[in-house]
Amino acid sequence: MTTQPVLVLGSTGKTGRRVAAGLRRRGHEVRGASRKGTTPSTRFDWNDENTWEPALEGARAAYLIDSQLADAATTLGSFGKLAVSRGVERLVLLSARDWVVPDGEEKLPSERAVRESGAEWTILKPAWFSQNFSEDPFFRGQLLSGDVVMSAGDGAEPFVDAEDIADVAVAALTEDGHAGRTYELSGPRLLTMAEVVEEIARATGRPIAYRPVPPAGFAEYAAQQGLPEDYTDLLNMLYGWIADRRFAHLADGVQRALHREPRDFTDYAATTAATGVWHG
Numbered sequence: 001m002t003t004q005p006v007l008v009l010g011s012t013g014k015t016g017r018r019v020a021a022g023l024r025r026r027g028h029e030v031r032g033a034s035r036k037g038t039t040p041s042t043r044f045d046w047n048d049e050n051t052w053e054p055a056l057e058g059a060r061a062a063y064l065i066d067s068q069l070a071d072a073a074t075t076l077g078s079f080g081k082l083a084v085s086r087g088v089e090r091l092v093l094l095s096a097r098d099w100v101v102p103d104g105e106e107k108l109p110s111e112r113a114v115r116e117s118g119a120e121w122t123i124l125k126p127a128w129f130s131q132n133f134s135e136d137p138f139f140r141g142q143l144l145s146g147d148v149v150m151s152a153g154d155g156a157e158p159f160v161d162a163e164d165i166a167d168v169a170v171a172a173l174t175e176d177g178h179a180g181r182t183y184e185l186s187g188p189r190l191l192t193m194a195e196v197v198e199e200i201a202r203a204t205g206r207p208i209a210y211r212p213v214p215p216a217g218f219a220e221y222a223a224q225q226g227l228p229e230d231y232t233d234l235l236n237m238l239y240g241w242i243a244d245r246r247f248a249h250l251a252d253g254v255q256r257a258l259h260r261e262p263r264d265f266t267d268y269a270a271t272t273a274a275t276g277v278w279h280g
Contacts, residue, residue, distance in 0.1 A: 004060035005031040006173055007088075009044055012036075014131050015094055018166035019063050019173075028174060031059060046075055056083050061090035061173045066110050073109030080117025090179070091119045092172045094165070097127070097184070097247055111182075120179035122172035124165060127186040127247060130268040131162040133200065134277050138227065143200060143278050149211045151218040151236055152193045153243035158186035158250050159196070161263040168257040183253030187262050190248055199265055203273035215240065 006023050010016035011032030020030045033044035033055045044055045056062070062083055066072055080091060093114045114121050133139050142148045165185055172178040191199070197210040213221065215236045222232040241247065254262040272278070 003029055004058055005029040007031045007033060007055055007059040007062040009033050009055075009063060010065040013065070014129060014135055014162050015165050015169065016063065016065065018162055019169045022166050022170040023173065026170065026174060031055065046079075049078070052079060052082055053086065056086045056088060059083075059086070059088050061092070062088055063092050063094070063169055063173060064114070065094045066096065066108075073113045076110045077113035077116070080114055080119065084118040088119055090121070090173060091117060092122045092124065092169050094124050094126070094169070097125050122178045122180075123182040124168060124172075124253070125182060125184045125251075126165050127158045127160045127251070129162045129165070130159045130187070130265055131272075133196065134272045138225070140277065141225075143197075143208055144280050146206065146208045147211060148193070148197050148208060149213055149218060149221045150193055150239050151213055151215045151243065152239040153212050154192050154194065155242040155245045156190040156192050156248045157242050158188075158190050158247070159265055160185050160187045160254075161265075161268050164254050164258075164262050168254060171257055178257065181256075183257050184251035185253040185262070186249075186251040188250070188264055190250070191265055193242070196265065199269045200273070200278060203266075203269040204278045206278070 006028055008016050008020045008023070008030055011020050011030075012034045016032070016034075020032050023030045031042055033042040035043070035045050042055050043051050045051050064076070064079075066076070076093075083091065091114050093111065095108055095111050111123050114123065133143060164187075168183055168185060172181075172183075193212070194210045197208050201208040218236055218239065219232055222235070223229075227235075254260070
């Protein structure tokens with residue numbers, strides 16, 4: 001086993017910290033990197049190219065999260081080329097489903113930048129994270145209050161467990177056979193928001209209600225909760241896609257990458273409820 005580290009960007013986030021933990025469990029050296037860069041994390045900022053080279057020094061592979069910058073493709077392209085020039089052999093990109101792709105655009109520009117970097121590449125395109133309901137303060141707050149208000153109607157989503165995303169990323173970073181592949185990642189079944197709330201209520205033994213409202217009603221509710229307007233608009237857009245069942249289909253990326261079935265939401269709810277996170 002090589003002692004060269006694997007660079008994990010966003011190492012304190014939902015997927016990054018799980019990727020780092022999974023690598024360490026397999027005996028790999030990890031260099032965690034984040035914008036704050038507090039110990040033991042290396043400082044990394046997409047907006048500060050001076051932080052790139054120290055993070056890449058000696059690394060053999062890197063886990064990337066789409067920067068979400070306006071010029072993300074250019075930024076990722078520059079980073080990818082620097083990474084390859086410094087000896088990085090593999091890049092694994094956490095991207096998104098094609099809802100952000102303009103009409104007529106085959107792939108996300110950031111994905112194309114990674115594919116053209118010269119490194120072995122793997123791209124992950126997950127559904128909504130199950131962990132949003134326990135690790136996002138807004139969603140967790142709704143569940144704690146017992147009143148989940150959304151403009152998602154009775155639409156469905158194939159929620160994916162962040163542990164599965166991390167397991168696929170670790171495999172792609174450390175094993176052969178994943179280069180040049182794009183994995184769409186979902187859970188094993190479709191769930192409406194009403195079913196999600198029912199699953200969590202059952203796991204916690206607490207009464208929790210799902211209250212569907214129109215987009216204007218959600219905007220009014222969000223304002224009362226102190227949500228920023230831009231975040232409210234984003235949620236209304238995402239909820240609208242769920243309501244329209246825009247991505248109401250299952251993907252086989254977990255099965256293809258790991259040769260097992262993805263974790264079910266029921267398992268996530270039971271495991272998470274046992275931590276007490278939904279009991280205040």
